Amino acid sequence: MRATIMHRSHDVRIENVADAAIKFPTDAVIRVTRACICGSDLWPYNDGPTPGGQPMGHEAIGIVEDVGSEVRTLKRGQLVVMPFAYSDGSCQFCDEGLNTSCVQGGFFGSPDVGGAQAEALRIPYADGTLYPLNVGPDDALMPSLLTLSDVMGTGHHAAVVARVSAGKRVAVVGDGAVGLCGVIAAKRLGAEQIIMLGRHADRIVLARAFGATDIVSERGDEGIARVRDMTGGFGVHSVLECVGSEGAMTTALGIVRPGGAIGRVGVPHYDGIAAKQTFFDNIVIGGGPAPVRAYIDELLPDVLEGHIEPGRVFDRTVDLDGVPDGYRAMNDREAIKVMVRP
Amino acid sequence: MRATIMHRSHDVRIENVADAAIKFPTDAVIRVTRACICGSDLWPYNDGPTPGGQPMGHEAIGIVEDVGSEVRTLKRGQLVVMPFAYSDGSCQFCDEGLNTSCVQGGFFGSPDVGGAQAEALRIPYADGTLYPLNVGPDDALMPSLLTLSDVMGTGHHAAVVARVSAGKRVAVVGDGAVGLCGVIAAKRLGAEQIIMLGRHADRIVLARAFGATDIVSERGDEGIARVRDMTGGFGVHSVLECVGSEGAMTTALGIVRPGGAIGRVGVPHYDGIAAKQTFFDNIVIGGGPAPVRAYIDELLPDVLEGHIEPGRVFDRTVDLDGVPDGYRAMNDREAIKVMVRP
Numbered sequence: 001m002r003a004t005i006m007h008r009s010h011d012v013r014i015e016n017v018a019d020a021a022i023k024f025p026t027d028a029v030i031r032v033t034r035a036c037i038c039g040s041d042l043w044p045y046n047d048g049p050t051p052g053g054q055p056m057g058h059e060a061i062g063i064v065e066d067v068g069s070e071v072r073t074l075k076r077g078q079l080v081v082m083p084f085a086y087s088d089g090s091c092q093f094c095d096e097g098l099n100t101s102c103v104q105g106g107f108f109g110s111p112d113v114g115g116a117q118a119e120a121l122r123i124p125y126a127d128g129t130l131y132p133l134n135v136g137p138d139d140a141l142m143p144s145l146l147t148l149s150d151v152m153g154t155g156h157h158a159a160v161v162a163r164v165s166a167g168k169r170v171a172v173v174g175d176g177a178v179g180l181c182g183v184i185a186a187k188r189l190g191a192e193q194i195i196m197l198g199r200h201a202d203r204i205v206l207a208r209a210f211g212a213t214d215i216v217s218e219r220g221d222e223g224i225a226r227v228r229d230m231t232g233g234f235g236v237h238s239v240l241e242c243v244g245s246e247g248a249m250t251t252a253l254g255i256v257r258p259g260g261a262i263g264r265v266g267v268p269h270y271d272g273i274a275a276k277q278t279f280f281d282n283i284v285i286g287g288g289p290a291p292v293r294a295y296i297d298e299l300l301p302d303v304l305e306g307h308i309e310p311g312r313v314f315d316r317t318v319d320l321d322g323v324p325d326g327y328r329a330m331n332d333r334e335a336i337k338v339m340v341r342p
Numbered sequence: 343m344r345a346t347i348m349h350r351s352h353d354v355r356i357e358n359v360a361d362a363a364i365k366f367p368t369d370a371v372i373r374v375t376r377a378c379i380c381g382s383d384l385w386p387y388n389d390g391p392t393p394g395g396q397p398m399g400h401e402a403i404g405i406v407e408d409v410g411s412e413v414r415t416l417k418r419g420q421l422v423v424m425p426f427a428y429s430d431g432s433c434q435f436c437d438e439g440l441n442t443s444c445v446q447g448g449f450f451g452s453p454d455v456g457g458a459q460a461e462a463l464r465i466p467y468a469d470g471t472l473y474p475l476n477v478g479p480d481d482a483l484m485p486s487l488l489t490l491s492d493v494m495g496t497g498h499h500a501a502v503v504a505r506v507s508a509g510k511r512v513a514v515v516g517d518g519a520v521g522l523c524g525v526i527a528a529k530r531l532g533a534e535q536i537i538m539l540g541r542h543a544d545r546i547v548l549a550r551a552f553g554a555t556d557i558v559s560e561r562g563d564e565g566i567a568r569v570r571d572m573t574g575g576f577g578v579h580s581v582l583e584c585v586g587s588e589g590a591m592t593t594a595l596g597i598v599r600p601g602g603a604i605g606r607v608g609v610p611h612y613d614g615i616a617a618k619q620t621f622f623d624n625i626v627i628g629g630g631p632a633p634v635r636a637y638i639d640e641l642l643p644d645v646l647e648g649h650i651e652p653g654r655v656f657d658r659t660v661d662l663d664g665v666p667d668g669y670r671a672m673n674d675r676e677a678i679k680v681m682v683r684p
Contacts, residue, residue, distance in 0.1 A: 092576075093600060093601065096601060098600060098601040098624060100624065101600035101601060101623065101624065161626070234434075249617075258435060258440060258443035259435065259438060259440040259443060261628075264621060267621070268617045268618055268621050270617055271614065271616070271617055271618070272613065272614020272615060272616065272617055273614060273615040273616075273617050273620075273627075274613070274614065275591075275610045275612055275613055275614055275615050276610055276613070278615075278627075278630075279606060279609070279610050279629065279630045279631075280630055280631065281443065281630060282440060282442065282443065282628070282629065282630035282631065282633075283628070283630070284503070284626060284627070284628035285615075285620075285626070285627050285628070286603075286624070286625070286626035286627070286628075287621065287624065288620075288621045288622055288623060288624035288625070289621075289622065289624065291624075
């Protein structure tokens, strides 16, 4: 079968690899019907992948093609969402809704389990990992449903951890797909003011459509000053940090109000969080890999009923052969998020 | 009047200073009936105070002796709790219960406002700052009521921020008065397991009396391993970090469970918090100067009804002349917490 392998920085190839196959009795194999390229895929695209070649892709919708002997809830032909992390669905962390800390879990897009930017993929702990969908494989809602595998659940996680609730002032740092989904999540949770920190015209249009009330395009100290101006000088109750760079975190710390919270969902590319300012201002900092599997129960009805349309973050669709150029387009900020139809 | 001034590391003196007096119309002056020495006073005791001499003491109960022309809710003769921070009681942060971020607020025990280890003290924003008590000035509950000025409210803050609730596994780092009050707070909020990390026999006895279910006296990696052994290998849901040293924070990070929370109430003497481990484990970190003024409403009834007895942390009482030796005794771990009767 064909799959996406990243060999080096800026070197993404579509290659023939061994067919995905059941390895353990709790596995399933899915035929990928939709996958996509993630903003987090751009970190290895720029900084270098796992040595020896990294199979890419951790977001997918697919059709169950084969199941191991111990898979109980899934049958061949079932359409499913594949969250970016696999999880057994039965450990204490899965029970508590933190599937990304599952004791037997792990992440797709690695040499161990392969990636979803491929024709097919083996799914560990299929019963716990996959979320069944009761729509057709070409349903018009497919883009929005696909975001439940990562970006919509991740934006929601940032908002939950940042304690967004009715009437709160919120800022979203990062205008990528996750940040845009963070705007949707903040609005959905009742935020009164939603400030998007971003500078790309196409993304700003979408942020406004999703519910952003203010846009701040300045960066660094200037951006911080602008947000403070817009919030009575004190900053916002909730910051959704959707980038992971040191600059983004510095901005987040600069615009959060005393007693406020920062929800981090960008993989951190910095080592330490300022311990003193956050203490004296009673700032809460949380977040991490979003347990998107657990959030689907809450988010899916809003997608099915059309209350939220996170699928609008996809502004380009490619087949497998188009994946390398899809990386380039996202890296050049030509595309917000690229959907893959293998 | 006589007051405690710290001149240098280990150099605490009782001196004659100008009488406390009204300076602004919103001020009051209290005659201090009870004060105490705080674990946080040992930081300047060891590392050096504010240059020029630092008036010490930020916890007190006292009798209102004089009020400014704009004080509306307090009269002469009223017995009051003086929280360690003053606050106007009317800004948006005070409204939200975060008095320690009051826009006009500040902290006692500084050259600007003086300290409570003294015969009397000027209280800025008296209406917002002081909390009236309806008991006599020598009531048997006085030690416990005095803890509402800092340590009991601070232990409670650590527990609230660390999200202690019914059935949770909790660890308390630090066996000083705040840590011991943290044990009371964790039990009061329904924790199932309360592990005290401490090594002083007298404090361990008290921790057990307050509700600690387990004691870990090992330190560093050995202590971390012991806590993990006691918690199924995963660590605790909630850590109350009641010290503020780098070692205490390292321990907190080592024993917190994925998805858990750390409530910091020890003034941090370290610069950065590990950004990556906390991210991948979805750890929440919060805390800061406790808004003890706001917590009195919740905690006072439990003190008055005898459900909690935080006053048991006091194991020595001195008059003003005994204050310098009180510092020494607390610093040498001869006393847990020293009460001052000026």
